Amino acid sequence: MASIIRSFTDYILYQPEPSLPNGFLKITSVTSQKLGDLGPTFSSPLVVSPATNKRKSSELDDSKHTLRPPITPPQPRIPEGNQHFIVEIPSPSLSLDQYVKVQPKHDGLSEKYYPVESIERSKAFDRRYPYKRTVKRSLVPLSADIGDQHGRDFRSEDLETIQRASLTHSLSRLQADGPEVFFNIEKQNLFLLAASNFGFVKDYILRDNVQPVPEAFNSGCECAGGACEPDKCSCLATEEDSEELIVPYQLGKMALDPHFLKRKSMIYECNHRCGCRGNCRFNVTQRGRRFRLEIFHTGNRGFGLRSPDDIQVGEYLDRYLGEVLTKEEADQREDDQKISYLFGLDFMVGSTDISEQEIYVVDGQKFGNATRFMNHSCNPNCKIIPVSINHGDEKLYYLAFFALRYIPAGTELTFDYNPGFDKKEKMSSGAVKCLCGDKRCRGQLWPNARKQNQQGVSADTSASSSSSDES
């Protein structure tokens, strides 16, 4: 975007004329040929301001993943043979004039590189609009999700009450779908920490440039009735180099087969397109949570998750939800997140032509569900497994948690953030220290250099499960 401005001004010869009123600039020698090169041009006096070089995400052409040209006014017709004309540009102030000439590099939102303040002030000085509009904060409802509170005045409410209301409301939506999810945090300040800027969601929120594949790519089986056969159902994946179907779930139980837990495979579930309409045993995660979940404070690793119910080996707990982002967007967010809630959907990297840069990433920081509070352990009791419901989408699928062993009620639920960890790897300086407390603790959460200085998560579900899984 910045380059548009740069090339634009390359074509324009500025001739500041001190005699012009109000710091007007006069532009001469703009040829139709040169304007033609630029494509869009102007039909009214041109004001060059930082806003000119901003492109919105709404300009993205969703179908092609490309930037649409900005919508521009119709081009002026330049008569043949009359190649020169004069445009006067109102230049509101010397500081804006300076901005136009200096062409600052926009590498930060500081006043130095992006002089919003001075431009605003100069516009205000010219009485083009008021410099600052004052707003009485207490009259502005917070954007928090507080349900149907239309017209409610929050003057008498404090932030604490609003956050609690917001969280309780979003939490109540989850309760409708399954057993209770609740906070067991006595200290008010800790509760607020858990609640601040976070809302519970029931499904992924797809952000800019994240697109599911067209429906025609998705599929289901043709099994009749509600009884898909383990040796026939076409939803099931096959073994490598064999026609044998892999059956993920145990017969008569809503649980994964213990053998499947040792695999590095994706689960393909039956769905509403199938002959069985998803009513067969090859659909577990879509039926929802079956255990109560409790968010508590661990004392040394922030918040954690546990269940007041006993959980058997292979049983499904919940999905990991959040905003789904492009890798590019996730990388930017990662730099800002102190504690990371980013999970790459990278299962197909390596086995398809999807590159590391093309993957989508789930961010559970601001929107998510209870699993966003699950901590790492070097000897975990849960495992995260990719689950495809639509079958056609290699980039967009779910991440589901299953119990690796029997988990007695009240035990903290954990999983391995870095299952591909090479045991020979040494503790790297600056790595995030692991406090799981297991006797076989590896000492660090992330050994890789990119994460060394961050308190962040980026679980690689494509990596094989750690050997500690079955202990």
Ligand SMILES: C[S@@+](CC[C@H](N)C(=O)[O-])C[C@H]1O[C@@H](n2cnc3c(N)ncnc32)[C@H](O)[C@@H]1O
């Ligand atoms: C996805 S969050 C887990 C929930 C987090 N504890 C919270 O309070 O929101 C990941 C973060 O939890 C912390 N964490 C998780 N497991 C840990 C462990 N075993 N040792 C130390 N910190 C851990 C790290 O700060 C990590 O960046």
